[in-house]
Amino acid sequence: MLTLALSKGRIFEETVPLLVAAGIQVTESPESSRKLILPTSDPDLRIVIVRASDVPTYVQYGGADFGIAGKDVLIEHNAEHGDGEGLYEPVDLNIAAARVSVAVPNGFDYAGAVRRGARIRVATKYTAIAREFFGRKGMHVDLIKLYGSMELAPLVGLADAIVDIVSTGGTLRANNLVEVEEIMRISSRLIVNQASLKLKHAQLQPLIDAFRGAVEG
Numbered sequence: 235m236l237t238l239a240l241s242k243g244r245i246f247e248e249t250v251p252l253l254v255a256a257g258i259q260v261t262e263s264p265e266s267s268r269k270l271i272l273p274t275s276d277p278d279l280r281i282v283i284v285r286a287s288d289v290p291t292y293v294q295y296g297g298a299d300f301g302i303a304g305k306d307v308l309i310e311h312n313a314e315h316g317d318g319e320g321l322y323e324p325v326d327l328n329i330a331a332a333r334v335s336v337a338v339p340n341g342f343d344y345a346g347a348v349r350r351g352a353r354i355r356v357a358t359k360y361t362a363i364a365r366e367f368f369g370r371k372g373m374h375v376d377l378i379k380l381y382g383s384m385e386l387a388p389l390v391g392l393a394d395a396i397v398d399i400v401s402t403g404g405t406l407r408a409n410n411l412v413e414v415e416e417i418m419r420i421s422s423r424l425i426v427n428q429a430s431l432k433l434k435h436a437q438l439q440p441l442i443d444a445f446r447g448a449v450e451g
């Protein structure tokens with residue numbers, strides 16, 4: 235039996251066509267079902283539905299053989315879990331593409347703050363990415379860890395800036411924030427438990443190849 239870890243929403247929806255390309259149908263949706271383990275048309279493949287940030291944890295520690303996770307989630311996970319030892323990242327699926335950026339309230343002089351070497355407060359869920367980025371710029375920042383709705387922090391005086399994911403830019407615009415620096419481009423990656431890759435190679439490798447083929451095709 236192979237176990238694939240996915241999160242609800244965009245990752246699940248964009249993975250279904252990749253599975254179809256591999257000849258596998260998913261018969262239930264996590265939006266309509268409360269089940270956490272979903273069967274597929276392949277009796278030897280099941281899907282477990284977990285929080286996006288838990289996908290690398292399930293795969294690294296063997297709760298799932300493989301999974302799909304955003305590069306942002308992977309970087310944050312690996313920073314806290316021994317550089318993701320035992321996690322293999324064979325394919326960039328090019329789905330859920332977006333960027334991680336610095337954003338500030340419209341009118342905040344970010345460039346001036348950088349030039350003056352001012353110490354600014356930055357709210358983010360992505361503390362590892364932010365720490366590395368501002369460290370590389372030689373900027374001193376106070377990081378405030380949040381778990382969601384980062385856009386709110388500068389609006390109520392909790393922070394000067396945020397580091398968050400930007401896709402269409404609609405959320406920033408709706409909250410009168412502007413993107414001032416792009417930190418990195420991100421997309422979702424196939425991740426595989428290295429022990430599973432060895433022990434279940436005959437079952438796993440064709441699926442990895444099918445995912446790669448669907449992306450390249």
Ligand code: PRP
Pocket residue numbers: 382383398399400401402403404405406
């Ligand atoms: C992300 C991010 C922004 C939004 C950006 O949240 O945190 O809030 O998407 O997208 P946009 O540029 O297209 O408006 P997501 O919806 O992934 O959920 P989250 O808040 O749980 O991270």
